[in-house]
Every structure is written in C-alpha cells, then in structure tokens.
Amino acid sequence: MGKCCKCNGRLLCMCLLPCMMTGHLLIYIMVTIFVTISYTPSKIPIHYIAPGISANSGALASHPLSPFWKLHLDHSSLWNQLQHSLDRHYNPILQGNTSGTLRKPIAKLPTPIRDECLSGCASHKCSKPSQYDVNNIPEQMRLFVRSMHCRSYRMLINQPNMCKRNKTKSGLDYPMLLMAIKSQVGNFENRQAIRETWGRSGFVKGEANKKGGFVRTVFLLGRQDSSTGPHPDLKNFLDLENQKHRDILQWDFRDSFYNLTLKDLLFWRWLKQYCPTAIFIFKGDDDVFVRTGALLDYLSKHWEEHKLRRAITNETHMDLFVGDVISNAMPNRDPSAKYYIPESFYRGAYPTYAGGGGVVYSRSLALRLIEVSTKVCLFPIDDVYLGMCLERLGLSPSHHPGFLTFDLPETDRGNPCAYKSVLLVHRRSPKEMLTLWHKLQDMNSKC
Template identity: 75%
Template sequence: MGRCCKCNGRLLCMCLLPCMMTGHLLIYVMVSIFVTMSYTPPPKIVIHYIAPGISVNTSTLASHPLGPFWNLRLEDSALWNHLQHALDRLHNPVLRGNTTGVQRKPKAKVSSEIKDESLSDCVSCKCSVPQLDLSSLPEQMKAFVWSMHCRKYPLLINQPNTCKSNDKNLGLDSPMLIMAIKSQVGNFENRQAIRETWGRSGLVTGEASKKSGLVRTVFLLGRQDSSTGPHPDLKNLLELENQKYGDILQWDFRDTFFNLTLKDLLFWHWLQQHCHNAIFVFKGDDDVFVRTGALLDYLHKQWDEHNLMRVRTNDSKRTLDLFVGDVINNAMPNREPSTKYYIPEHFFKGVYPPYAGGGGVVYSISLAMRLKDVSERVHLFPIDDVYLGMCLHKLGLSPGHHPGFLTFDLPETDRGNPCAYKSVLLVHRRTPKEMLTLWKQLQSLPRRC
C-alpha cells in the first residue's frame, strides 16, 4: 500500500507540473505586457545632417566644420544676380558678425572680382567694373554695367528753394505734392505743355473736396547723350528756360533710357536735402497727362485717414508708407533684342518683383526717404520702374494698385470723350498738343458729365 501511495504522489506531481509551468508563463506574459504598456520610450532624434569636421579633445568645444556649408558664390548666375548676391552678403548681419550690438562698417570690396563704389562719391568718367568679361552684352548694356556702381554725380542746375514758401501766414510752408517729371534736354515742348496744364506750380484746388494744396513741379534731366548724336547745342536755351521758370534739376550723367534709374536715386537725395517737408511725391514721364485736382482729392483723403489713425493709436511717430500706380505682377524680363526693354539672360535671371509701371507713380515722402536708404543695398537695374519694385521688395513692401492709373490708355473709341476721364488720375502717351486740348476740355468736366 505504501508503494501505491508513492506512485500516486508521483503521478500527481507529474500532472500538476504542467499546470504550474503554464501558470508561471501566463504571469510572466501578463507582467511583460503591463511593463510594455507603461513604458514610454524617449523621443527619437532624427539626424538630418552632420558636417564633416575636426573633433577637439575638450569637453567645452564640439566638432566644427572644415568649411562653410552655405554657397558663398553663384558661379553660374547672371551678372546682376551675382552682384546682388555679393551685396546681400555684405549687408547680412549674420555673415558679417555682430559684437555687442556694434555694427561693423562694411568693407569696400564685396567679392574678389567686383569693387563696390556705391557708397562713395563717384564721377561718371571714373566709374568702372574691373575684371569682368562684357563681350557677350549689347552695347547699351555694356555702357550701363561700366557705370552701374556710380551713384553720385555733380548737380549742374539746382533749385534749392523750390519747397520754401514765401507766405507762411497761409500755412503753405509744406508742399502737399512735389511733382518730379523725367524729361530730356530737347523736350522743351513737353515741359512747357505740362507747365501750362496739369503740372502748374502753385496752389491747386481739388475737384471734389475743394481742399487746396501747394504743388511744386521740377523736371529731372541729365546731359545730352553724345553717343546718339551729334546733337545741336541746347545748353543756352536750357539756361534761359531755367532762368524763366526755375524748375530744372540737371545732373552730369548721360541721359539714356538705362540711366533713368539714376534720376530716382539722385532725386531722393535732393528731396532729403531740399524738400523733406513735402508730404507726397509724384514721379512721372513728360508724356503723361495727370488730373492733378483729382489726384489731390485722393491724397488729401489718404493723409486725413493717416492722421486719424495716428490719433487713435496715440502714435505720433507713425509713418505713411503709400505707393500707388498701375501694378504689374509676375513680369518676366523682355528677351527680345530689338526692344529697348531687352534684358539678356546672362545679365538677369528670375521674375521681376511687383512694380508699378507705365510712366507715373505716387508715394509718400516718408517712403521716399526709406527708398533712398534701402537703394544702397540694391544694385542699379537698367529699367527704373522695375528698380523701384526691387527697392520696395527689399523693404518688405508691395506697390498698391490704383485703377485710375491708365498706363495702357483708354479704349481708342473713348480717348476723345472728356467724360471717359471721370475716374482717371493718369493716362499715358499724350503729345503736348493733346495735353493742351484735353486740359481745356476737362475744365468743365463736372458740369458736362
């Protein structure tokens, strides 16, 4: 019997052993699941890039790259893009470094090949861009490139008292609008037609609001371009014209299409020195027609709204960044060699920034001063309207579109109808005779329409 009990105990042990092992396994699995569910792994660090460098045997310094990992040069870029890239690096505070908030003075050289003289006095005959191969550029582009680093030219005819009023009792010591018209020496007829019509200096009354504003007009000239000559000597006639009207500003640079940008730069400097008390600026060509009274109505409204906002925000230092015209977006450079707007691909690549074209824009004097400053960080471009867009883009601004600026003119069937000009502020391409005729017709516009 004892032997039988011994056998039964052994059998019982053999039967219970699998159950015990299964139970232990079940407990182990449950504990593993519980631990896995309660465990949160650390965030995975994704290594995007490791620069090859030199390891330093110290705990205070990490490895550093052997060289810069950004592209310091645009080897295959167009000439203007290459120059602008170098200028951007020159004025980049990160690349230039900054020690305790003290700004370093930029060096004169922007690269090993190109000397930047944009911040120094420069006379046209001394300007050059050394060590550049210009053989592939058209002649007019070559001439532009060789002088594009020159930004300061002697003023041959000046009008320092244009914005000074003789009657401060009327509160007219600050011009509401200064009109800067780009003209050429030989365009006497255009200038005279403007003086007798929409560009007349003096007190001008708005058409709708009847608010008056002091308007001053100046004509921006260079000297006659001898390369397109020979030209008759008009110097004495220009001096007589200036003696009579006192509205000529002339600088000593060649007056070519690609040099129109210089007129903006030089005029901004003149504004700062002689006419910073003006409120608005109109910049246009001498073949446009402007409804000056309607333009003053628009500007008075903008100025009143600006002053109201300054009161509401209690911000007396708030400035007005107004810039309006006929805005062109997503424009590409003209690649047709036969046109005057031709820009070769090896000179400039890319899309133009938004700009206002067609012969006339209006902007505030405060913005004009900002444009003057930022222009030192934008290389000259041969098309003046595009260059203004580039400067605005550098400021982080965009030009505002105004439907009253008809740069492509009215439909041909409406051009002779005075009532079609009711909403027009500017229209392009008018001869001196057409200016005089249209001005006379528009004097009775409110009653006729």
C-alpha cells in the first residue's frame, strides 16, 4: 500500500512538472511584454551626415538638426504621394539590397508613378498626373502639375565652348566662378546691364587681396511664354544677341515662374557636360546686383582653405552653399499670391532654404545635386526645391549677412559706403545697376 502511494506521488509530480514550467514561462513572457510596452527610451536627436564632411564650419553647408524628410508626410496631397512612392523606390531596405543600388528596374514601378515622377519627356508629351483634380487651382499651377514629371527638353541655344581652356599654361583662364543668371527672352536690358557691370566675363580682380579669378557668365532662358498675352516674336532679336555675346543657354520649355526649377536641373546637366572645371557657381536672377570682386575674395579664401584641408585629409568634396537663409517657412495658401501652393498639392513645412535672388555653391556640390534631384519630385518654387535637395543630401545652406535678398534700408540705398559689407543686393533695374556700378568703383578710397 505504501509503495503504491509513493508511485502515485511520483506520477503526479511528473504530470504537474510540465504544467508548472509552462505556467512560469507564460508569467515570464507576460512580464517581459509589460515591461517592454511601459518602457519609453530617451529620444536621440537625428543628424544627417553627408559623405565627405568632417566638420560643421561656417565655410561649409551645415548639418540639419532635424529631418525634413519625414515618413509620416501627408498622403492626401499630390506631391507628398509622389515623393513617398519615390522614397520607397530608392529605399535599399525595402528593396532588400544593402548596397544602396536598386535590384528592381524603374520599369517595375507602378505605371502612374513611373510616368509621373521618374520619366523624362518632350514638352509636347506631358500630361497631368492621374487622379488629381486640376480644375480648382490657378492656370499657372495647373500647367505645372500637367508637366511636373517632365525633365528632358531640347536645347535651342548652346555654348559648348564656354569653359574650354585657352592654349596657355596659366590656370587663370579656368573659371573660378561661373555665373548662371536666370533671365527671360524679353529682358534684353537686364542682360546688357549685367554684361557691362558685375557680370563681365574674363579675369576679374578681387577687391581686398586683388587676386581675383576668371569669371564666365551665362544666361538661362526658356521658350517665350505666349500664354500670358499677345507678345511680339523676339526670336530674331535673341539670335542677334547670341551671335554677338555667345552667352545664352536656351531650352524648349515654356518660361514661367513655376518652371524656374527646370532651369536649375537643365543647367546642372549642362555644367557637368560643358563646364566641369568651374570651381564655384553663382545662381541668381537678372535683377540683382553683385559685388563680384568682393565675392571672389570670399570664394578664394574658402578655395585656399579647401586645398590645404584636401592635402591633409584627401577630402575631395567641398559642400559650400551660401545665401540669405530662410527657416521655418510655410507654404503660401493665398490663391492670389505669386508663391501660392494649394494644400491639395503640398502639405507640410518647407525645409531650410536660401532666397532665390542669388546663391553660391561649389561645383562638387552641384554635381551631387544632379544625382539627388532624380530622387526628389519637382516643386514649383525653385529655391524651396534646392532646399529639398540639400536636405536629401543631409545639408543645410549657410547664411551670409552680405546676401541682401530683401534689399538695404531705403535711406542707405544711394550711399556707396553702405555696400561695403554687401555681396548681393536685390532688386535693381538696369539703370540702377549702371549707376551703382560707377558709384562703387572708388568705394575703398572714399569709405
């Protein structure tokens, strides 16, 4: 009888042991889940670091402290939808490829996204993106939406020899500064005033160290916009101007405010093919005034510093991007405003960007902008689009107080000495450019 009890006890223990172990395991799992849910780790600030950058100095484009490219961009707006699809397409994790290259060709993307965001096309083949109502937005914005996927346009006027070196051993004929001025067909007076003043091609002396550098100037034009009203055909006048000065670049797209972004994209491609030796690029409007000699002093200093740094670190990139920086800007929702952006097209804040009156950036950064622009859908405001591309590279523009996008105080505009610390001022008419140019010639001796 005793032996039977002992056997029954052992059998009971053997039966209960797995149940007890399973119970303990379930309790452990539940406690672990509870702790995991209740634990909130401290937030770590996100810093995008661009390849080749070793320090955050005023000479280089700075690193943004917070990301503009958010995963939770609103899906109810057209640009946000297209950009999300583009981000997913170029995301190496989602593509299952850690090398950063794409396994799937673009042709495998959904047809609307492939057609609307990734393809280049001739201007006559453009059509509005699918499932987007363009009837309730102004005509200029409507035209942009219908062609925002188009990035390839025929070149009407080219200057393939603009930056070719002469048969001299001197490096002075290398463009230290290539000035790319956004103009329109009818702005003949603006272009001529720039040629006679701050935009002269050739060797330009610096103001402080007299070292200076070789400067080349080109004017970026689209096709004359006939949609804004009846205008005389200026093609013959433009041809005569180009035969005389050989500084016009023109593409076959409608030249409007919302198409200024195209001038950046097409100019970058031209730069890569025809002027890869330019060290710095100035991009500006044809109604600004630039103290070119002072700007060359500023750029020469950074170029010398870069050469010293390169000799020590073998660093090849110089990610300089300088201008009048605008932060925390929001889209203008007033339909009558020049910069109007409807909420159905774009939602969210703008990235930090530099005012489009004029900016300066390095050639190495321009070449990187060419590549990154393929991953950013076109945006109708060109300086904001540049800010988007910089954010994609993990950079922010550097502010310089000498870039006066919003002009001097009215009481100082006629005083030459007030321009002593100015590199760029906006705006000036052709007559004002010529007058100011002559006034500033003896500024150093008078001030």
